Amino acid sequence: MKPFPKDRFRIGDWVRVDASVEFRNGKPTRREHSNMVGQIVGVALRCHGERKKETYNWGEYGEDYQPAYLDITETEYVWLVRLGMTNKPFEALNDDVEGCWGKRELPFRYSTKVKWTEADKQELRDIMIGVPRDAKGRWIK
Secondary structure, three states: OOOOOOOOOOOOOEEEEEEEEEEEOOEEEEEEEEEEEEEEEEEEEEEEEEEEOOEEEEEOOEEEEEOOEEEEEEEEEEEEEEOOOOOOOEEEOHHHEEEOOOOOOOOOOOOOOOOOOHHHHHHHHHHHHOOOEOOOOOEOO
16 A cells, blocks of 8 residues: 555645546546646545456356455555535545645636637627528528
């Protein structure tokens, strides 16, 4: 097990995250991000390993069932980081998290929706005027 720096961050500290990680079937998958700023809400222990499939055999002694299990080879601590008060926390490895000090306020809901300006909306309207439509107003392919 990798050593975990317990004194690096505390719950409520602001951090900058370069990548998040998901553990599926004992294998970590890393997703890059562009400097997301969030708040530490906890720590979780995750296991690495190989997933063994279930087996179900009939033999001369009756049925023999072996359930699926994870053959653990390594364990690792991850930080739980939240971007908004109602957002689900995501996991980040210790190497991908760095301190981001300063006074900030956690938004109620973090959103990645694009904010359209009126000029952008008008440009799209002008483009769509030239697209042919049928009698009911639907676009024709």
